[in-house]
Amino acid sequence: MKLGALAVVLAGVSSATADPLRLRGDALATTTSPAGLLVLDGDGTLEDRVTAEAVVWMASQRSPGEDVTGDVLVIAIRARTRDGKRTVRVGRFVSSLGALRPLHLDGGSLRVRLPHEVEIEGVAGIPVVLGLGTGRAWDWVVGGRVARRIADTGSIGVAYEQRRDRGIRASEELGVDVGAELGKRTDAAARLAYDLLGEGIAEVGITASHRHGAVRGELYATQRSPSHLVPATSLFSVIGDVPAQRAGTVITWRAAPRLDVIADLACLRVDSDLAPDVTGRARLRLDDRAAGTVTGELRRSGVGADAWIGARLAARVPVARGVAISTELELVIPDEDRGRGAAWPWGLVAASWQRADWEAAIAVEASATPEYRQRLDALFQLSRRWSTK
Amino acid sequence: MMRLVWIGAVVVLVACAGVLGFRTTATDVFPHRKHVTAGVACTRCHVGVERGGEALHLPDDATCTTCHNPPHDSRPCLGCHAPADAIGRLVEARDHLKFDHARHLQGEAKGNCMRCHVGVADGDSAMRPVMATCFNCHAHDSGRDARTCSTCHKNLAEEGSMPRSHLAHEGDWIREHGTRAASSGDLCQTCHKESFCADCHGVTAPSIPAKRRFADPNAGNLHRAGFAARHSLEARAQPGACATCHQPDRCASCHIARGVAGDTAGNPHGAGWVGLTASENRHGREARRDPSACASCHGGAGEKLCVTCHAVGGVGGNPHPPGWSSRQPMTSMPCRMCHPIGAR
Numbered sequence: 001m002k003l004g005a006l007a008v009v010l011a012g013v014s015s016a017t018a019d020p021l022r023l024r025g026d027a028l029a030t031t032t033s034p035a036g037l038l039v040l041d042g043d044g045t046l047e048d049r050v051t052a053e054a055v056v057w058m059a060s061q062r063s064p065g066e067d068v069t070g071d072v073l074v075i076a077i078r079a080r081t082r083d084g085k086r087t088v089r090v091g092r093f094v095s096s097l098g099a100l101r102p103l104h105l106d107g108g109s110l111r112v113r114l115p116h117e118v119e120i121e122g123v124a125g126i127p128v129v130l131g132l133g134t135g136r137a138w139d140w141v142v143g144g145r146v147a148r149r150i151a152d153t154g155s156i157g158v159a160y161e162q163r164r165d166r167g168i169r170a171s172e173e174l175g176v177d178v179g180a181e182l183g184k185r186t187d188a189a190a191r192l193a194y195d196l197l198g199e200g201i202a203e204v205g206i207t208a209s210h211r212h213g214a215v216r217g218e219l220y221a222t223q224r225s226p227s228h229l230v231p232a233t234s235l236f237s238v239i240g241d242v243p244a245q246r247a248g249t250v251i252t253w254r255a256a257p258r259l260d261v262i263a264d265l266a267c268l269r270v271d272s273d274l275a276p277d278v279t280g281r282a283r284l285r286l287d288d289r290a291a292g293t294v295t296g297e298l299r300r301s302g303v304g305a306d307a308w309i310g311a312r313l314a315a316r317v318p319v320a321r322g323v324a325i326s327t328e329l330e331l332v333i334p335d336e337d338r339g340r341g342a343a344w345p346w347g348l349v350a351a352s353w354q355r356a357d358w359e360a361a362i363a364v365e366a367s368a369t370p371e372y373r374q375r376l377d378a379l380f381q382l383s384r385r386w387s388t389k
Numbered sequence: 390m391m392r393l394v395w396i397g398a399v400v401v402l403v404a405c406a407g408v409l410g411f412r413t414t415a416t417d418v419f420p421h422r423k424h425v426t427a428g429v430a431c432t433r434c435h436v437g438v439e440r441g442g443e444a445l446h447l448p449d450d451a452t453c454t455t456c457h458n459p460p461h462d463s464r465p466c467l468g469c470h471a472p473a474d475a476i477g478r479l480v481e482a483r484d485h486l487k488f489d490h491a492r493h494l495q496g497e498a499k500g501n502c503m504r505c506h507v508g509v510a511d512g513d514s515a516m517r518p519v520m521a522t523c524f525n526c527h528a529h530d531s532g533r534d535a536r537t538c539s540t541c542h543k544n545l546a547e548e549g550s551m552p553r554s555h556l557a558h559e560g561d562w563i564r565e566h567g568t569r570a571a572s573s574g575d576l577c578q579t580c581h582k583e584s585f586c587a588d589c590h591g592v593t594a595p596s597i598p599a600k601r602r603f604a605d606p607n608a609g610n611l612h613r614a615g616f617a618a619r620h621s622l623e624a625r626a627q628p629g630a631c632a633t634c635h636q637p638d639r640c641a642s643c644h645i646a647r648g649v650a651g652d653t654a655g656n657p658h659g660a661g662w663v664g665l666t667a668s669e670n671r672h673g674r675e676a677r678r679d680p681s682a683c684a685s686c687h688g689g690a691g692e693k694l695c696v697t698c699h700a701v702g703g704v705g706g707n708p709h710p711p712g713w714s715s716r717q718p719m720t721s722m723p724c725r726m727c728h729p730i731g732a733r
Contacts (some may be wrong), residue, residue, distance in 0.1 A: 022544075022547075026601060028596070028600070028601060037595055037596060037601075039595055039601070041584060043582060045539075048537065048539050053582055053583050053584065055584045055587070057595035059595065071593040071595070072593060073584060073587050073588075073591050073593050073594060073595065074582075074583045074584045074587045074591070076583050078583075084537060087575075093583045093586075093587070094583065094586040094587045094590045094591060096570065096571075096574050096586070096590075098571050098572065098574070099571045101632070101633055102586060102590040102633075102634075103590075104587060104590060104591045104592045104593070111575065127592075128591070128592040128593055129592065130592060130593055147572070154572075155572050155573065156572075157571070157572060168721055168722050169717065169721070172716075175571075177571035177572045178572060179569070179571070179572030179573060189568045189569050189571065189572055190568065191567070191568050191571040191572075196716065197715060197716050197717060198715055199714055199715070199716065203629070205567060205568040205571075206568070207565055207568045207569070209560070216559055216560065218560050218565070220564070220565065220568075222564075224627070224628065224629035224630065225629065226628040226629035226632065226679055226680050226681045227677070227680045229629040229632040229681065230632065230637050230680055230681050230684050231636075231637070232715075232717060232723075233722045233723060234637065234680075234684055234688065234692065234723060235692040235695055235696070235723040235726060235727075236637075236676070236680035236681070236683050236684045236687075236688075236692070237680070237723070238708065238709060238713070238715065238723060238724075239673075239676050239677055239680055239708050239709070239710075240677045240708075240709065240710035240713065241710065242677045242678050244627060244628040244629060244678075244679075246627065250560040250561050252559045252560045255409075256409035256410050256411060257409065257410030257411060258408070258409055258410030259409050259410070262560060262561075264560075264561055268626055268627070270625075270626070270628060270678055270679075271674070271677070271678045275626075277626070279561075283607075284408070284409070285410070286408075288410070288477075289477055290607075293606075293607055295606065295607070301622070301623070301626055302622050302623075302625070302626045303625065303626050306621075306622045306625045306626060307622075308619065308622050310619070312614055314606035314607070314614075315606070316604075316605065316606055316607065324604070326604050326605065326606055327606075328606045328613070328614055330614040330615045332615055332618060332619050334622065344615055344618040344619065345615075346614050346615030346618065348603060348614075350603055350604040351604070352604035352605075361603065361604035363603050363604060365603075367615055367617075367618065369615065369617060369618035370618060370621075371617075371618070371647070379603055381601070381603070381604070
């Protein structure tokens with residue numbers, strides 16, 4: 001059935017198309033669940049105005065907690081007028097209305113650009129559930145956004161979305177988003193989502209960045225109120241509002257033509273607990289096209305008894321034409337053992353091969369986690385691309 | 390001692406200069422400027438460029454040796470006199486851009502290669518014009534408004550070019566992208582397909598993206614490496630962050646299947662979680678800090694555990710904070726779980 005859906009979408013743009021139709025198949029096999037996974041991804045464009053895309057997958061066994069062995073991730077057709085002022089999208093896609101959280105739905109959306117730099121967008125549909133589920137009646141979502149460009153340097157938008165689960169209001173949010181280019185090297189953006197049902201701020205995000213030569217600095221702050229983020233139909237939405245905040249700065253420095261150094265210095269606040277959240281990362285490109293890289297990372301994160309330190313080393317080295325060896329190693333040490341193990345190492349060594357439209361990779365993954373004292377897994381992936389041109 | 394350290398650092402830096410990408414360009418770069426000022430026409434070396442087509446129009450050794458005879462070295466000329474990635478970039482441009490030299494050389498640019506290849510005058514080795522140069526002639530505002538990148542780009546998603554303007558995907562882009570995309574979501578769609586968003590935000594995603602790109606450690610940095618081990622720590626550090634992509638029942642279903650939650654699971658909370666005095670009653674404070682964590686195990690039917698004590702008239706008292714209000718009708722879920730019809 002899913003293959004049929006893919007074929008129907010692609011058939012819609014198969015004739016008289018100016019651009020090639022593309023199909024990609026990825027087969028992934030692991031020795032742990034899911035043991036086998038096949039993902040088919042197809043897309044095509046008709047005269048630059050109609051785009052169709054579908055991604056379907058099948059697994060050989062069920063994932064933990066789920067009772068499906070295959071599903072549709074995306075199946076959507078997008079069409080627009082020649083001047084790009086009207087765009088319509090139907091099918092299964094991720095809708096993102098400005099400051100509001102993205103939502104995966106089956107439905108349609110319409111975006112229209114009006115005079116005076118005003119843009120309106122409307123979306124309506126049914127929230128996606130696993131397994132092409134149709135058992136839940138009266139689940140729907142409707143929303144819209146009005147935005148206006150401010151000269152050539154910014155925009156402001158207001159969005160509204162209401163979601164019903166089984167006919168009951170699960171969320172009703174109002175969002176405001178702002179983005180601005182404050183100069184040639186400085187820009188800023190902010191978003192705020194307000195929970196109209198629980199009457200409180202659900203989520204706020206602010207970021208501002210400035211670039212000067214090889215250095216880019218960013219200041220950011222986020223606040224989330226989890227009681228406003230769980231559906232209003234949940235009992236956990238009524239127990240109050242204790243926002244969690246994070247604020248900090250990210251400095252990105254191109255220290256050498258092939259070396260990037262990134263420092264993320266932040267502070268977390270959860271209720272009355274304050275904690276640092278610090279990451280240092282260096283990435284060395286082994287060639288100008290970054291086919292080979294070495295990345296090192298150190299991190300200190302977490303709040304109170306859940307704080308931890310971690311180190312990660314990742315490398316990818318081309319060894320022959322189309323052949324690369326990669327590895328990724330991580331060590332996490334929690335501040336408190338609590339019977340979960342003093343250290344959680346994780347490692348993966350992989351070899352990949354790419355030639356023309358074929359790609360293949362094989363890897364061995366080993367780890368020790370709170371769930372498994374030791375675990376060994378093997379992974380294999382084979383991919384093939386097809387195109388009409 | 391300090392002097393030795395400095396000398397050592399300089400020695401290491403010099404030794405690593407090549408690895409870090411520093412290079413002495415003077416000897417290797419092809420002296421375009423020198424050839425131009427000597428009066429050598431571009432098409433004398435780049436033979437056939439005016440006819441367009443798929444060829445890269447790079448001069449071969451035979452072309453060079455028509456003047457440089459005998460050559461000063463027996464190795465191929467471009468082996469030394471082309472930047473390491475120059476040919477790769479040309480192939481990339483040919484594969485991903487809709488561009489035809491023949492068409493351009495019929496118009497105003499006829500006989501004036503430097504109109505686009507402005508770097509020649511500086512002796513720069515990077516001859517490929519930047520996008521801004523194209524805009525000198527091709528007014529782009531209407532195209533930008535209509536998001537019609539396909540006039541020049543064959544397929545931006547496949548091309549994988551990272552924007553170098555204020556949209557640069559640098560720093561912690563995974564954290565930053567939500568705020569940035571809020572005000573310009575349709576701009577993202579000029580490069581990214583629907584499945585790009587759905588890979589992470591989709592309810593029906595087949596696996597985490599990192600699992601499907603396990604051989605490329607630079608791809609899909611969210612949930613990479615040992616995330617499964619540390620996900621509970623990360624979730625508690627940023628309450629509500631998981632809800633950006635996941636519904637709470639997604640956590641609960643996996644936790645129940647793995648025996649972390651549900652009837653067969655042991656109690657992970659320990660002493661002092663629920664009791665009659667404030668010091669023995671940590672669960673209320675913890676629940677307020679991160680109600681989504683509670684929902685990740687007690688979602689759905691598990692919520693009834695709370696109701697046994699916190700229903701109107703129950704021993705648990707009022708779980709709402711002072712000043713709490715809601716627009717939900719009392720007859721709706723979840724109000725009616727604790728407030729039977731008629732009770733306030």
